[in-house]
Amino acid sequence: MREKPKVERNMSKKSKPSKQKKRATTSLSSQVDKYLDLVGHQIFQGDYAGAVINCERLLNYLPKSAPQRVDALAQLGTAQGMLQNFLQSYAAYTEALSLDPNNAELWFNRGMASRFTSRFGRSLRDYERAKELNIRPELAEKLEEELKFARELAGKTLKLRGPDFTLDQLIEQESLFQDGLQLMEAGEWEEAEQAFRTSIAMGDCLPQPWGNLGISLMMQERYDEAEAALKRALVIDPRYKLAKENLAALPQIRRTGIPPMVDIKEPFKDSKL
Structure with a gap:
């Protein structure tokens, strides 16, 4: 009888990423971080339109799974809000929250964007969620102020609609x-x-x-x-x-x-x- 051909059962080991590839990845990440620093500086200087342009460029470049997208979207939300483009600000914070749903600061900022897009119920919910997640003492006092105002605003809005409106x-x-x-x-x-x-x-x-x-x-x-x-x-x-x-x-x-x-x-x- 013929011998059966031997089959290699062991999987070959995956080759490790080359040092050159690691350096390239690190270099790209460093470039993104520099871009984010530039955007932060533009916002600090009041160049909100420039910050929006650079955020949008960065978001077009970054993969959907890139961790820096959250920072870019948060900066975009801030810049759009300062330009009083509240719908765009709300959209940016909403996308950021889809990537980082446990970020108290994002919930806080979207609470403000919700208010300025006449989403008074959503604003209250956003601030409540921010309070649940917050661990920063410096944000806690500001949160209480905004929560108080959001409750009053939502309460008045609900009152217009009758006692059974939730x-x-x-x-x-x-x-x-x-x-x-x-x-x-x-x-x-x-x-x-x-x-x-x-x-x-x-x-x-x-x-x-x-x-x-x-x-x-x-x-x-x-x-x-x-x-x-x-x-x-x-x-x-x-x-x-x-x-x-x-x-x-x-x-x-x-x-x-x-x-x-x-x-x-x-x-x-x-x-x-």
């Missing part, structure tokens, strides 16, 4: 409103309409969802419905400027057609921080 419902409703604004910016008017209608159905107490619903309907050339929505906004708040201006412009828009662009204002833009 914090979870508030977070969902505020998120729907922000989704609607982003859909408006993308020109997705039907989807924006649905987001605002769902938000209103959860609790009809503010003029802003009606005002933005009116714009969404106007951009679909559904002028009668737009007029009704804008008038409803003014029933809730007769001083609501956005609804007054759009209602005044509606007769001309009916004659000449919809405008090519709509200016969507963030409520805290140009506020004093």
Whole structure:
């Protein structure tokens, strides 16, 4: 009988990374750290626009799993916040938290970004989570101040919606409103309409969802419905400027057609921080 061919059962050992490869990795990491130091210096000097540019360059370069992404996103959130680009600041902190969910400082900073994007329920939750995770004495006092204010703000907001409205419902409703604004910016008017209608159905107490619903309907050339929505906004708040201006412009828009662009204002833009 023929002998069976012998099969090598032992796996060959993996070759160790060469010293040259290690040096290259270390060099790249060092370059990233220098870039982060530059961004930190730009923020300290008040060059927030420059910091945003460098953060975005760095994030485009870094792999999704790179640990430095958290620092880059945190710096981006800070710079965008100082430029009062609160939606972008919120998005940066949210992505950073997806990578480092136990970072108290990130929760604290997103709590501020949540407030300035009218997510008052989310802001309270963020500060509560920051307090649970915080081990830094220097942050503790500031946290208590922000928590107190966030509780008062969320409490007043909940009171408008009635005694049975929960914090979870508030977070969902505020998120729907922000989704609607982003859909408006993308020109997705039907989807924006649905987001605002769902938000209103959860609790009809503010003029802003009606005002933005009116714009969404106007951009679909559904002028009668737009007029009704804008008038409803003014029933809730007769001083609501956005609804007054759009209602005044509606007769001309009916004659000449919809405008090519709509200016969507963030409520805290140009506020004093």
